[in-house]
Amino acid sequence: MEAISWAPDRGFVSSSGERGWTFPSRSGSLAGYDLVVVSDDTRLFRARENAEALASYCAAGGSVLFLADEHSPLADAASFELLRPLLPVQSAGAPRVEFVESFVRVATGSGGDEIAAMLSEGGALDALPPLAGRIGGLAPSAGARVPLVLEDGKEVRPCLALSRHGGGVASAVLGFPLWRWRLAGEEGERSYESFFGSLVQYLAEGAGAGTLRLDADRTTYRAGDVVRLTVSLGERPAPGIARPRRLR
Numbered sequence: 001m002e003a004i005s006w007a008p009d010r011g012f013v014s015s016s017g018e019r020g021w022t023f024p025s026r027s028g029s030l031a032g033y034d035l036v037v038v039s040d041d042t043r044l045f046r047a048r049e050n051a052e053a054l055a056s057y058c059a060a061g062g063s064v065l066f067l068a069d070e071h072s073p074l075a076d077a078a079s080f081e082l083l084r085p086l087l088p089v090q091s092a093g094a095p096r097v098e099f100v101e102s103f104v105r106v107a108t109g110s111g112g113d114e115i116a117a118m119l120s121e122g123g124a125l126d127a128l129p130p131l132a133g134r135i136g137g138l139a140p141s142a143g144a145r146v147p148l149v150l151e152d153g154k155e156v157r158p159c160l161a162l163s164r165h166g167g168g169v170a171s172a173v174l175g176f177p178l179w180r181w182r183l184a185g186e187e188g189e190r191s192y193e194s195f196f197g198s199l200v201q202y203l204a205e206g207a208g209a210g211t212l213r214l215d216a217d218r219t220t221y222r223a224g225d226v227v228r229l230t231v232s233l234g235e236r237p238a239p240g241i242a243r244p245r246r247l248r
Contacts, residue, residue, distance in 0.1 A: 002033075006041065025049045030057035034204040040069045042076040051082035058086055059166025063203035066172040068135045070097055074172060075135050086170050088144040088163035093137035101130040102150035102175060104159050113147035115160065118198050124191045129184050131175040134159075138174065150175050160199075169203055 003015040012021040023044055024030055030053060038045075038054075045051045058064050064086065066074055073079035074089070075097045084090070104125055106116040119125055131150065140146050140161050148160040162171040181192040217228040 023047075023050045023053070025053040027053075027056070029053065030062060031060065033057075033062060035063045035065060035200060037065045037067060038073065039067045040071040042071060042073045042079045045073045045079040045083055046076070048082055051079070051086070054083070055086040055165070058168035058170055061167035063169045064165075064171070065199070065203055066170075067178075068133070068172070068174050068176040070133070070176075072097070072135060074138065074174070086165055087172065088141050088161040088170050089138040089158065089172055089174070090141045091137060092139035095135060095137045097133060098136040099133050100152050101132055102134055102152040102157065102159075103130045104128065104175060105149055105151050107146050107149045110145075110147040113145070115195075115198055115202065116147040118194055119148070119191060124187060127184070127187050128191055129180050129188070131177065131180060133176050135172075135174045171199070171203060173199075 004012055004021050005015065007013050010020060012023075013019065014021045025047075030036060036054065036057065045054075054064060066072065066087075068074060073083060074087070075095050077095060080087075080091070080095050104119070106113075106120050106125065110116045111120075130152075134150055134157060136157070138158065140158050141163055144161045144163040146158045146161050148158075150157045150159045157174065159175045160171065160173055162169055164170075178192060178195070181188040181195075218225075221227060
């Protein structure tokens with residue numbers, strides 16, 4: 001794990017010995033990472049080569065997670081435009097930071113989503129305090145999955161959006177600051193840890209796995225017909241035919 005921060009007197013530095021750091025924009029330089037998390041710096045992605053390097057990394061099978069805050073590149077028009085081909089969100093106005101208290105809720109129809117199910121187990125979401133800010137002016141991109149939303153009593157906005165980008169996954173958390181949950185007792189701390197734990201695990205491990213496909217031998221069946229299913233994983237050849245079952 002490598003964490004990068006900004007030091008006023010030295011610029012970007014790495015947490016490992018606080019040595020100087022520059023964005024690895026050369027082809028393949030990000031390939032050694034399972035997940036890249038982007039938080040609060042806009043200047044990095046006002047450079048086209050950096051945005052394109054991140055998109056290429058994701059297309060090749062890597063995963064990217066954007067975490068909202070006051071200085072998110074998602075709220076910066078110049079950065080957003082360069083990152084747009086990669087993002088699971090699109091412009092629905094001017095991207096901006098909004099300070100509105102919103103509660104995180106499971107999106108309608110997303111009860112079976114693994115991340116949503118984990119957070120809502122035992123009514124955990126209902127016990128969590130609202131988030132104080134969000135990135136506004138954004139809507140899910142075509143094909144994006146939105147398991148969690150932000151509700152402020154007047155409108156519903158996306159909170160967590162994920163989409164495939166080539167062989168990888170790009171995701172964005174649009175509500176902040178999530179550390180508020182950690183201050184809400186044991187339940188809040190557990191939800192905070194579970195949320196990030198499951199999200200990071202999904203992105204770092206699940207994104208690298210190929211898509212599981214299940215193809216039927218026909219599009220229409222009648223009662224009594226034998227159903228034959230072919231299973232394949234990603235680009236691998238189908239390993240065989242699933243055990244035939246007669247349709248009742």
